[in-house]
Structures are given as structure tokens and as C-alpha cells.
Amino acid sequence: MAGEGFVRSRAKFGVGIGVIVAALAFLAWLGYGESKTYYHTIAEYQTLKGSARDHRMRISGTVAPGSIRHSSGRVEFVLEEEGKVLPVSYVGSDPLPDTFVDKSQALVEGRPSSDGKFVAEHVQAKCASKYEAAPGGDKPAATGTTQQSSM
Numbered sequence: 001m002a003g004e005g006f007v008r009s010r011a012k013f014g015v016g017i018g019v020i021v022a023a024l025a026f027l028a029w030l031g032y033g034e035s036k037t038y039y040h041t042i043a044e045y046q047t048l049k050g051s052a053r054d055h056r057m058r059i060s061g062t063v064a065p066g067s068i069r070h071s072s073g074r075v076e077f078v079l080e081e082e083g084k085v086l087p088v089s090y091v092g093s094d095p096l097p098d099t100f101v102d103k104s105q106a107l108v109e110g111r112p113s114s115d116g117k118f119v120a121e122h123v124q125a126k127c128a129s130k131y132e133a134a135p136g137g138d139k140p141a142a143t144g145t146t147q148q149s150s151m
Contacts, residue, residue, distance in 0.1 A: 042084040045118075058109045059118065061086060063125070065102040076117075079106060089113070090120045100125035 038057040040048070045059055061079030069076040075090040088108055090096065100106060100123060108120035 042079060042081040042086045045086065045112075046084060053112050056109070056111055058107055059086060060105065060107045063100070063102055063104050063106050068100075068102065077106075079108065087117045088120050089117045090123050092121045092123065094122070096123055097125045 038055050040057055040059055042059060042061050045057070059079065061081040064078040064080045064085065067076075067078035073091065075096060077088050077090070079086045079088055090108070105126045107124040108118060109122040110118060110120040113119045
């Protein structure tokens with residue numbers, strides 16, 4: 001009856017492998033659900049209700065002038081977009097980008113808090129004025145003389 005013991009040990013091994021694979025699949029599914037990030041405008045964000053507000057999300061807008069306030073361990077500011085405003089509290093460990101200033105475009109990633117603020121863990125910023133053409137910069141410079149090549 002040595003064959004019967006072999007079959008039992010293989011069955012136990014197969015069940016063990018099955019449990020491990022099922023556990024890993026479940027953990028992967030949970031990780032995927034947590035890593036999803038939804039993008040919303042400020043207007044869309046303000047209309048979200050119930051469980052839709054529990055998701056991790058990204059929101060973009062313009063940093064309101066004079067709204068940046070540095071506190072201990074956090075930075076508070078306000079994003080504006082199409083007449084809508086969103087108070088944001090940045091609690092991430094990374095330093096804010098150098099381009100994060102008044103009137104810059106910012107993209108925040110995080111979750112809403114119960115007090116109505118958006119708690120950002122990541123902030124990306126772009127200063128729009130830095131990338132605009134200088135006044136008169138789109139015209140070629142005029143020089144007084146033109147030289148032809150004799151080659």
C-alpha cells in the first residue's frame with residue numbers, strides 16, 4: 001500500500017499549492033484595487049457622493065494666489081478651476097517642486113478627508129508663465145545688414 005501514501009502526500013501538496021496560489025491571487029486583486037487612481041476636475045470632485053469619494057484620486061487646478069501656508073509637517077493651499085475651489089492639505093514626505101508657486105498649475109494625488117479638505121500625498125506643479133513666449137519673442141530679431149555667403 002505504498003502507492004496509497006504517495007497519492008495522499010501528493011494530494012496534500014496539491015491542496016497546499018492551491019491555497020498559496022489563491023492567497024497570492026487575492027492579495028494581487030486587493031493591491032490592484034488600492035493602486036487605481038481616478039482623475040477628476042474640481043467640479044466633478046464636488047459632485048461625488050458616497051463610496052465614490054473613498055477612492056484614491058488626482059485633481060488638477062491653479063494654485064490660488066496667496067493661499068500657500070506652511071504648517072508643521074504639512075502645506076495648506078487652495079486649487080481653483082472654472083470658479084470652483086478646493087482646499088488641499090499636502091502631507092507627503094517629498095519636498096514641493098520649485099515651480100509650486102501662486103498661479104501655477106498643480107496636480108494633486110490623494111484622498112478626501114472628513115473635514116472637507118483634500119489630503120494630498122503627491123504634488124506636481126508647472127509654472128505656466130515660465131513656458132510662455134516672451135513678449136515679442138515669436139518674431140525673429142531684426143539685424144541691420146544681410147550678408148550673402150560666397151561659397
